[in-house]
Amino acid sequence: MFHANMDCIDLIQSLEKQPQPPPQGDLPAPPHHHHPGREVFPVSSGDFLLLHPSTASLLFTLHLSNKAHPAMFFAPLLFASLMSLAGVCSGGSDAPRGVAVGFVFDLKAKCEPPCEHAGVCIRNNTCFCSRGYEGETCQYANCDPKCKNGGVCLRPGKCRCPPGFGGRYCHKVTCDGGCWNGGECTAVNGVAKCICPSSWAGSKCQEAICPQGCRNGGLCVAPGICSCTEGWLGGACHMAVCSQPCLHGGKCVSPNKCRCRPPFSGPRCEERKKSH
Template sequence: VTGVGGRGDTSALSRQHALGVDAAALICVCFTVFKPGSLPFIPHSQSHDFFSRSSGYVCCSGWGQLGDECLTPLCEGNFTCNENEVCVRPNECRCRHGYFGASCDTKCPAQFWGPDCKGKCNCYPNGQCDDLTGECTCNHNRWGPNCENACLCQKGKCDQETGKCTCHPGVWGPQCNNNCYCSINSICDAMTGRCMCNPGWTGRNCAIQCNCNNSPCEQFTGRCLCRERLWGPRCDRYCQCIHGKCNQADGSCTCTPGYRGKFCREPCPAGFYGQNCRNRCGHCKGQQPCKVTEGRCITCDRGWNGTRCDQLCSKGFFGENCQDVCPTCKDGHHCDPIHGKCSHCNAGWIGDRCEVRCPNGTYGENCENNCSHCFNGICHVVTGECLCDPGFYGTYCNMTCTPGQYGVNCNQTCSCNDKNCDPVSGACYLQPNQRMGVIAAGTLVSFLLIVLLSLLCCCCLCRHKDDHNKKAKRILCGRFSRISTKLPRIPLRRQKLPKVVVAHHDPENTFNCSFIEPPSVAEQPSPSSWSSQESFSSFESGDEGPVYCVPHEGESS
């Protein structure tokens, strides 16, 4: 095979390429490789065509178009193939499978098949092989993959794959070796030989005609099987059941669901359905009647579902159509399917969701029990036992903790030196001498507060503008000053508190009461300057220095 430019190409491709050098000149390059003594290798997806600038892709000479591809070899003119030949490549014919010879006019012998009759038939001589596939077709008395088994059917045909017999008419049995004795009014069962009567005939051989007013009868007993709306021994009486069926023996009615009465004329009353209206309707919404035949409701009342509204809501749901989810009841109890309330609460709890503890004085399931009297405590909502306050114990919480114990149920031990403490808090009691000191300190603090308030009142009165009362005020201040000398002294030095000079300077009040620290040694005046009765009065105040009442600077001058 020669390609463009004189180069050889040994590719197994069978696609032809066209290279256009101009509008008139086309070069068709076809690559086809054959093995000696075999058919050409032509892949299905390869095409024998070339490209023309004027008309596009066209098939090469010797190839015909099949769909969009050029895959069909052509043998034309003097090279046309005969009846038993097939064109394998352009202008070259081969014998069809199952034929051989120069003119392919001789059929393969029975024991061979395939191209040039080279395939050996495995089912020969008990069958024939297909010329193309070699598949066996067994003779009528043989069966099996290679027709190796003989049929045992005496009067019938056997299945070539299973060997099962199909008997001829009038014969029955596994090997079709028994004759039937049925009349022409029946069919013989090929497996049992029993006669199957046609309608209107009875008897073992189906030779007796039924007398049932055109209704069929049983094959062996001849009893009439009445058609619909008929009854009686000969099916000659008319049924009067409006909505039901007649008993063929006595004509009594069997009503269809939803009806009742002797002749099945009465529909079920409201609230009932089914056979003879024996079933009660479910919980249809608003007491609507259910369907009388099957009991189906249009919609259900709250808490019910199902086509008949006879099933409570599944656990965990409630309400209309059971679409609402139950609240979480105590310890997993389920709610009421109608209103959604918890159906059961643990002892000591009540409420729609079991979230409310029993009120004081009650306990138990639904808080139905009354508590006994707890003197110093409360009642347990579940058991009803008294829960004592700290410092008390006993069945009724009426006993105080014994000395040395305190707290809840008196189960804690005091840590005081004498093992004696408060039964509630465990605080230690004071000794007698400590108790007297506390009382004295409390009394002293109270007295000091009274004195302080009195001094404040004095100062306020001393600042009054009335000059006629100056002498009385001076006497009153002096007396209060002398009273203060009798009070216990609080050593400020020991507490390291700063000393300050407290002075009241009121231009309208010529007399001021002041607490001043005493002059230092360097600053102290002569005794004569501190002893004038007209200038001031003084009293001794101990370590912390005196307290003075002095006239205003203008008055002393």
């Protein structure tokens, strides 16, 4: 398996491990390229592969017959044209830019299973993968940088993010519906959730907190503030309201209901009990 983003040295090292067909005929020795400790010889005949530098897609092939001097393919004019079209080898290498050095391949080569995602079968069961893919058959997409927070790479540069995460590489935390009242969306143990200020609670920080509590059916509508039902007042909705005041020291204990002190009675404690 070869990759489009291999630099020239890696490419040559990989190709040196592959068997090369012997030169054919009595042609002069083909040109070669020197690298520290080794020499790389293009073969004198075969099919030559030219790839696009970014996508590794096949631009065209050259057939080098045993009757043609291989040096003709390195003529300055043609070489300049090839350089303008493609360049597999990096500019920092002394191998020719624009020509995939040693990329002699068999048009009859078969890869089983076949190369995926525009990969090219260059030798039997050997795929050259287009940029952004890897694997024996180029079956795996490669996202750079890697998908974060459990995201899965669907294709180069495209991640499928789990719920609660977004962005090109799943690096952004997103809380469904947002965080209210100053809450901050963050990842906790791989799960997106809202971190609420001390006076708010709930999945979206939508619930106010009343430390004193709201009694008698009251609702906490803001930090420390209760909305009371009819007939009740006070910070905790703990004070009953009597539309008419309780008399003679009586106490309003529920809406319009007085608790009277002896010897008084009645709805407003207005009646004195008669002694026997």
